[in-house]
Amino acid sequence: MVKFELMKINSTSEKLEKIHTDAVAVILFEGEKPSGKIADLDKALSNAISETIRLGEFKGRLYETTSIFAHKKIPSTRVLLVGGGNKNEFDSRLARNVAGAGVKRALKIGVKKLAIYLEDEGRYEEIIEGVYLATFDPGLYKTKKEDAGEIEELTIVGKLNDETKKHAIVVSESTNWVRKMINEPANMMTPAKMVEEARIIAKEYKFKLEVFNESEAGKKGMGAFVGIAKGSEEPSYFVALEYRGGGKKTLGVVGKGITFDSGGISIKPSEKMHEMKMDMSGAAAVLGFMKIVGEVRPKINVVAALPLTENLPGGRALKPGDVLKSFSGKTIEIINTDAEGRVVLADGLSYVVKLGATHIVDLATLTGAVIVALGDQASGILGRPKSWVEQVADAAKNAGERVWQFPIYPEHKELLKSEVADIANIPPKKGAGVIAGAVFLQEFVPEKTSWVHLDIAGTAWLDGERPYLSRGPTGVGLRTLVKLMEGMERES
Secondary structure, eight states: OOOOOOOEEEEEOSOGGGOOSSEEEEEEOTTOOOOHHHHHHHHHTTTHHHHHHHTTSOOOOTTOEEEEEOTTSSSSSEEEEEEOOOGGGOOHHHHHHHHHHHHHHHHHTTOSEEEEEOSOGGGHHHHHHHHHHHTOOOOTTOSSOSOOOOOOEEEEESOOOHHHHHHHHHHHHHHHHHHHHHHSOTTTSOHHHHHHHHHHHHHHHTOEEEEEEHHHHHHTTOHHHHHHHTTOSSOOEEEEEEEEOOSSOEEEEEEOEEEEEOOTTSOOOSTTGGGGGGGGHHHHHHHHHHHHHHHHOOSSEEEEEEEEEEEOOOTTOOOTTOEEEOTTSOEEEOSOTTOOHHHHHHHHHHHHHHTTOSEEEEEEOOOSHHHHHHTTSOEEEEEESHHHHHHHHHHHHHHTOOEEEOOOOGGGGGGGOOSSSSEESSOSSSSOHHHHHHHHHHTTSOTTSEEEEEEOTTTSEESSOBTTBOSEEOOTTHHHHHHHHHHHHHHO
């Protein structure tokens, strides 16, 4: 099973100037002078914080960090000033990111034990998540670590209740578990390996589990999934997990699980193709979410579908112009084999409907078009009805994960008209790429079923390091699903 490191987390009501640790990080905003507990700390340091601000060496700008040596004036070795930016704009997303920025700096200067103080106690969950996310190390197979830093102990300065602490740890550890899974090379994180992870989760949390190999999936009528899977020598699997917590609502989650995407016969350019190991980010996020479902046992039903395969140009591979019959019975003309994600998701969506899903979210690194539109700053969101889209968008906001809505107009259905089948997998000409992907997917969800598509192609993987995150996988989508699940449980 993919492992993640455990961090000791505690809290204290001790004065900042009395805490004994490697570094005390305090979050200050632009134009803000030390006050309250920070003023007391400043006094103990002979006004070193005030002087640093006065001299312009720290201005409180977003993600700015400055380290001050304590020179034995307090038990802690250092004080780390972390900029929170404009206080009026500080929200859950920025709380995570600012905490992460402080931790990234702490790691670089060798801090092992870190205390963090933020005046707003309502942000402690986000602070813990930010710390965990910042400590992720993408160098899984490096024999010599360039930076061996590790936060062994985190102390939240303030009143941290056990429920908040446990929830933050469960979500944070699951997110980093997902990131490690995504970061594994495709020769390690194969469909079979992901099935192994699903089996462990199902056994640990007593979920109902179904696993169909390529032959079994074909016999069940999953022609869309099998059509993509047959090009790879690596065994492919369709996985379904069920948790029954009661109530009338059933949340269906479907994750794109292409463990490596070459594009198939419509092969991709070689540049950056090595990053296509991350094309299973949606499925990984769903597995991580199911771990959290197992931990918190919500009073709603949750069903998940994971079509797991590679997309390769083998001798048996799908060809442009081929027609597939999906699990729903609808036929699909394949115009481009590199638009494979929506094809396998078609059977995934149909299957969670079969399992009784009343509300569905699918997560997929689906289109390059969403990167053109939004870059790596937000995921695309589309769906129906409006109330469900808004509910998922609100959950994303609460989770600190940005989404931006694209429309689906009735006329967009014309994009995927096929002369030989019910629907084509891409439009014959460029344009509205993000929308076309969603138009395709909605054909496999009954009108009465609430459905949202999250296109995470731009947000699942970062090409460069940020002040609060390492380069590579982000685990995006998991925390949105958690907030969504919690909201649905409150409504039930």
